[in-house]
Amino acid sequence: MTNALESDVEDLWERRESGLAASDVTHDDRATLDDFLDALESGEVRAAEKESDGGEWTANEWVKRGILLNFSLRESRQRSYGDVDYNDVLPLRDTGDLARRGTRNTPDGTVIRRGAYLGSDAIMMSPSFVNVGAYVGDGTLVDSCDTVGSCAQVGDDVKLGANTLLGGVLEPVESAPVIIEDDVSLGAGCRVTSGFVVGEGSVVGENTLLTPRIPVYDLVEEEVVYGHLPSNRRAFTRYVESSVADHDLFGDGGAYKPAVVATDVEDETLEATQREGALRE
Template identity: 75%
Template structure:
């Protein structure tokens, strides 16, 4: 356990036991919180890390983020001529250019405690929340949201109007993961701790969430909560258990995701239907 982790864990215990709050925290406590935020922004600590084949949350990191909300008071800040009220200012982007990253004006918002890697492009308007990790060479396009603690890999393309959900609580739950070299088409939604495997290409307007099945045609199985690596994925609709109903003709359908091998050409409509029904 690092010194920072130990200090955050101790603060968390005190906070949970009502031994400290925003009114009683002092210089030492705030120095710990500032060091924690700096470590997040530098990429030295992360809200989740890959252990073997699976991603696991670093609970103490999530605790540190929650402490920054619980032990600070709301203040008034100025940014780009706009007054806003929060417990933290926005991230200092003055060093982005030194590492080859761009954030375009009029609406690119990165909250303090978010990591933006080298050679990134942040198009406006876009928003990256505290605890998020955006890897090197990644594009965050216009109208994108990267939620709290989301882990975005290197060389990822988030198409315009993409939503990456945040998972801050409960602290033991892993956040949304988008691994290296993934391309998400415009309008995609990734929520509730879903893991998008490396090198995958996801079609526009695809919803990836643990409640929607992924029909993996490579391994010929139905899985939940993840898209395996090296897949091409797109949305289809499969028959619902509701089936026929007096209120509508032709049965009911529910969304699903179909995943094929990257090297396989996109299946024709009739082939996709046959694959889903087999």
């Protein structure tokens, strides 16, 4: 089915590029759009996958095109969520399949958009939001006030602390979205954006910002990396001197920019002073 669905989506994409509008969509076109969303919800297709050799994550461009088609080839209309009326091109996801897989979404504010996947034994606490194209793995906790952005890929047995934001990345279609691999714990208030990859088994301290523009000082391999946190790291935010620190506007106070420090996830004995010294070195 996947190959046929991919072909149908690519054909619809070419027609849209040639001028197909929402008002011109046929019954068969709508069936393709619906079948595509069903495949996302079942986990049959995903917006990104890891290479078979365990290498990098790559985007499935046709899947991201399918999501964009569901935005551009549907007309917005009024819908209802409890006592709230809203306007959107997509309804919310039917959650009737969650109970038989042991997945819970608590009442009063757990919003799952059509085209999102939730694994078995997962938990969504209210209020929280999972967007179209997102994948939330088995046994994962999406805590209160969390957002899982469009196409974000979250592995198994992950803990997303309260008030955590995963930014997703829908466009450009060739760019991999935010990735949170298996057995990761993100502390409350974390932000992960712009296709950043958090490696398997890592523990990230609260209020940490992970984005490709912020360097990760990996004290395990003694290198600075961008765009990903290696597997099995304990990460937290520190501030390092900025290149503009000598500007007259800053006077004697200096200027600092955020950085992420990563240590071995098993090493809980490294004192704060040692961390700071290692970072400066």
